[in-house]
Structures are given as structure tokens and as C-alpha cells.
Amino acid sequence: xxxxxxxxxxxxIERINFLLTNRIPRRYxxxxxxxxxxxxxxxxCRMTIGLWKLFADDLDLRESKQQHFNSLHDCFIRxxxxxxxxxxxxxxxxxxxCDAIVGAFGRINDTELFQAKGFPYTLQELLKDTExxxxxxxxxxxxxxxxxxxxxxxxxxxxxxxxxxxxxAGDTWNVNPIALKRIEKLYxxxxxxxxxxxxDQRQESLTLVPVAAILVASIKLNFLDHLxxxxxxxxxxxxxxxxxxxxxxxxYFQHGSTIIVFMSGGVxxxxxxxxxxxxxxxxxxxxxxxxxxxx
Numbered sequence: 634x635x636x637x638x639x640x641x642x643x644x645x646i647e648r649i650n651f652l653l654t655n656r657i658p659r660r661y662x663x664x665x666x667x668x669x670x671x672x673x674x675x676x677x678c679r680m681t682i683g684l685w686k687l688f689a690d691d692l693d694l695r696e697s698k699q700q701h702f703n704s705l706h707d708c709f710i711r712x713x714x715x716x717x718x719x720x721x722x723x724x725x726x727x728x729x730x731c732d733a734i735v736g737a738f739g740r741i742n743d744t745e746l747f748q749a750k751g752f753p754y755t756l757q758e759l760l761k762d763t764e765x766x767x768x769x770x771x772x773x774x775x776x777x778x779x780x781x782x783x784x785x786x787x788x789x790x791x792x793x794x795x796x797x798x799x800x801x802a803g804d805t806w807n808v809n810p811i812a813l814k815r816i817e818k819l820y821x822x823x824x825x826x827x828x829x830x831x832x833d834q835r836q837e838s839l840t841l842v843p844v845a846a847i848l849v850a851s852i853k854l855n856f857l858d859h860l861x862x863x864x865x866x867x868x869x870x871x872x873x874x875x876x877x878x879x880x881x882x883x884x885y886f887q888h889g890s891t892i893i894v895f896m897s898g899g900v901x902x903x904x905x906x907x908x909x910x911x912x913x914x915x916x917x918x919x920x921x922x923x924x925x926x927x928x
Contacts, residue, residue: 670705670887681705685781692782710785710853710885720788720880720915724834726903727919728879729912730841731787731892733777736813738906741772741895748776748820749813758821759842759893761801765829768838772897775906775918778808779890786885787843787892788914789877792833798854798871799827800861808846808891820844820893826852826861828883834925838897841883846890854884862887880915899923 669681682705686692694700698712721728737747744756744766756766779785803824806816813819824845832839843852851862856875859867877883896919903917912918 670709672705673703678702678704678707682708689780689782691780696784706887709887712786713784718880718913718915721917722879723917724925725921726917727790727839727896727900727921728788728915729777729918730790730883730894731777731779731914732784733779733892733912735906735908735910735912736776736778736810736891738775738902738908739773741769741774744770746774748818749810752813752817752819754818754821756895758818759825760799760827760840762799762827765827765838765840765895768897769840769895772838772895773900773902773919774896775894775902777892777894777912778810779886779892781888784914785887786914787841787883789830789879789881789883790841790894790918791830791835791839791879792877793830793835793839794874794876795828795830795856795883796872796874797829798857798861798873800865800867800869800871801825801827802863802865802869805846805863808844820891824852824861824863826854835921837899837921838895840895842893842895843884843886844891844893845886846888851887852884853887855882856884894918 672678682702685705694708694711696713696717698714702708702711737749741756745753746756747753756769757763760766801824804822806812806819806823808819808823816822820842826843828841828843830839830841845852851860853860856873857871859865899922900919901922903920905912905917
């Protein structure tokens, strides 16, 4: 096959993928998969996980704490075996909150950043919080994409606390690279949660934005009693007080999605942060320019 023919074939596959995952009734498809994934029946469980493996041949359950599941949902939100991830203990390092593929990352230009080449959006459009926009103006960002087959739980990047959750209702577009190259300001359209983290011993600002996506599209935070999903009817601003150590579990997605991490100035990216490469929960993400003993 010639190089041109390969590119044309790849382009056709991308178009089909986009149509199948985005031009369907996304909301109803999400409700249906959410219902189907929770059916606790051995036959349904084997069938749905088998179909998942058929379409996602990189599903690897060897690190899972359990090997037998009651439902597809149980498999989605599986925990890992003890010691499966090592959290970098260096106090001058902010770690990745999740297993992911590194997407767009870099310096924020005033308040503008990119979801993909040629597709800009602003901090205000994503965060909808003027105070946070000012904190992260000219700061840094990194986009962490969780594939559907990856470990879906996310963790604290640093010691600290969360005192408010900002829930933003939205759409359920697929967040894969194909959609990111076609849908402008996609992250600003989708359902998401804004988590501002007050870091111990640090003045810098750290914010996580878990973004939900098509199929299930819900986010569970361990320190809230209710699920944040398309059926949520509560307040957008949710008061709370949750403290945690670096690597402590914050919650989980019920399907693959994305977490965008924001840091104010005074940091640099760690050398292992490379576009298109896999990063594991607990691995270095940012390093503070000012060591903690001098902070």
C-alpha cells in the first residue's frame, strides 16, 4: 500500500469513528450505556466486557485488584493491586493525577491555550471563574487523556485540600484526538468539574478539570455523597472540605475521559512529559522552581 493510500484510508477511518461516536444522540446513548454497564448478571457482564475487548484490544486487567467483575461498570472503575503505581515522594514535584496519554501542553498565552493545533480556547470559557482565570494567567497547562481501557481513578497531585467543587453541566462529545481536531472548544462544551487545590506549604495555584465524555459521562468524587452526571440537579457550587496526601484517591470517571491540569508560574515540566506518550499516576508532572525548604 502506498503512503498516499494509507493516509486516505486513515482519513476514512477517522471520519467513520467521528460519525459513530459523535453524530449519534449522545445524551441518550450515554444514558443507555450507563444503564447497561450496571446490570449485574454474569452473562451480560461477560458479553459486554467481551465486546469491549473486541473493540479495544489494549484492555489489560493484569494490574486489577480483582479479576472477576459483577458488571461492566465494576470493570470500568476497577482498583489496582497494591504497589501497582509508585507516587513520587519528592516535595518539589507535582505528580500526574491519573494514567493518561499526554495531549496538548505548554505555557498559557495570557488566558489562551489549545486543545489541538489551530483550536484555541480561553481559561474563562473552560473554568467560568474569574478568580481562577487570574491565578492561572500566563501559567502552565497539560492535557491528560484517559483512554477507555485505562485505569479510571484519579488521585491528588500534591498534599493539600479542596474546599469547593464547581460543577459545570454540558454536552458529552467524545474527547478522542479525532473529535479534538473537528469540534472547536470541545472541553468548554462538555460536562466537567473544576477542582481548585490548596497545596500545603505552597503559594502556587493548582487546579484540576476532569472533563466527562460520551457513554456514561459521570464523575464520582469520594468526598461528595452524590454522583455528578447528566441527571444531577443540585447546586453548581458545592461546598466541601477534603484533605489528602499526594497520591490519595480523589474519585473516578465512569468511562475514559480527560483531566486538564493547571499550574501558576514558578514551575517547569518534568522531562518525562512528552506529547503522545503515556504517563502513569504518581509519575512527575511539574517541578517547582523554588524548593520547598526555601518556599
